[in-house]
Amino acid sequence: MATVTHDIGAYTxxxxxxxxxxxxxxxxxxFYEEHGIVRAERTAGGQRRFDDGAACRIRxxxxxxxxxxxxxxxxxxxxxxxxxxxxxxxxxxxxxxIAEAEARTxxxxxxxxxxxxxxxxxxx
Amino acid sequence: MATVTHDIGAYTxxxxxxxxxxxxxxxxxxFYEEHGIVRAERTAGGQRRFDDGAACRIRxxxxxxxxxxxxxxxxxxxxxxxxxxxxxxxxxxxxxxIAEAEARTxxxxxxxxxxxxxxxxxxx
DNA sequence: CCTTGACTTCAACATATGTTGAAGGCCGAG
DNA sequence: CTCGGCCTTCAACATATGTTGAAGTCAAGG
Numbered sequence: 001m002a003t004v005t006h007d008i009g010a011y012t013x014x015x016x017x018x019x020x021x022x023x024x025x026x027x028x029x030x031f032y033e034e035h036g037i038v039r040a041e042r043t044a045g046g047q048r049r050f051d052d053g054a055a056c057r058i059r060x061x062x063x064x065x066x067x068x069x070x071x072x073x074x075x076x077x078x079x080x081x082x083x084x085x086x087x088x089x090x091x092x093x094x095x096x097x098i099a100e101a102e103a104r105t106x107x108x109x110x111x112x113x114x115x116x117x118x119x120x121x122x123x124x
Numbered sequence: 125m126a127t128v129t130h131d132i133g134a135y136t137x138x139x140x141x142x143x144x145x146x147x148x149x150x151x152x153x154x155f156y157e158e159h160g161i162v163r164a165e166r167t168a169g170g171q172r173r174f175d176d177g178a179a180c181r182i183r184x185x186x187x188x189x190x191x192x193x194x195x196x197x198x199x200x201x202x203x204x205x206x207x208x209x210x211x212x213x214x215x216x217x218x219x220x221x222i223a224e225a226e227a228r229t230x231x232x233x234x235x236x237x238x239x240x241x242x243x244x245x246x247x248x
Numbered sequence: 249c250c251t252t253g254a255c256t257t258c259a260a261c262a263t264a265t266g267t268t269g270a271a272g273g274c275c276g277a278g
Numbered sequence: 279c280t281c282g283g284c285c286t287t288c289a290a291c292a293t294a295t296g297t298t299g300a301a302g303t304c305a306a307g308g
Contacts, residue, residue, distance in 0.1 A: 139254085139255070150254090154256095169256090170256060171255050171256070
């Protein structure tokens with residue numbers, strides 16, 4: 001198998017390549033690795049090499065941050081992903097993230113709803 | 125009108141009272157005032173006095189932060205509230221906040237949905 | 249009036265989320 | 279084998295969101 005630039009499932013991508021693919025700065029990629037959002041192997045010389053899922057995880061993380069999840073929380077959700085995850089594994093992570101986002105939105109609605117229904121939570 | 129502790133619509137509450145009512149530290153109340161979440165008048169001696177809406181705004185702000193809104197964004201939404209807001213005014217703010225939360229959740233769903241539908245956004 | 253608890257400001261610290269710059273090392277194309 | 283570009287680490291800076299402590303002031307009950 002003489003794949004040159006793209007060996008799926010292998011740790012071949014540099015920090016810069018992942019950064020470009022994810023739309024973030026290389027420094028952010030290092031930050032995310034440090035915090036468990038992505039994994040990297042190292043070359044003999046000490047350089048990071050990422051697999052194809054890395055940019056994806058980072059893109060998902062950026063969107064998840066917008067709904068109020070912290071990097072730590074996102075890393076915990078991702079921790080359930082096996083190495084080389086299948087679509088189904090991603091599906092479960094997706095459910096988890098969406099459920100969390102909806103729970104938080106529901107909390108907001110509940111609070112604002114109580115407020116409007118004249119419950120004296122907010123004596124305006 | 126001999127109201128002692130509670131003159132609705134007036135700026136009579138101390139920072140500590142608002143903090144207790146909102147369930148946050150006094151330092152947080154000062155922080156929120158500094159950033160436009162709440163308003164305060166000052167006594168002749170320079171102490172803050174808040175009205176009844178202050179604790180409410182802070183409670184709403186805390187819930188809104190959980191869905192990813194920043195203090196600045198929340199302050200901007202609250203900026204639409206007139207002094208001494210009516211239930212209807214709060215209703216509009218509530219709609220605004222909920223719409224924002226749902227938009228962000230929708231973005232998350234869309235991204236994760238695209239991912240699962242095999243669009244090569246995420247070459248896992 | 250006077251005491252005492254709550255208030256004031258300001259600076260430092262703390263955590264989360266990154267960016268930037270310096271000093272140096274790795275690696276692949278030629 | 280060498281060179282230029284990307285990589286490394288580390289420290290400092292930056293912003294957001296607060297907390298804590300010191301030093302001093304205000305206000306309300308007795």
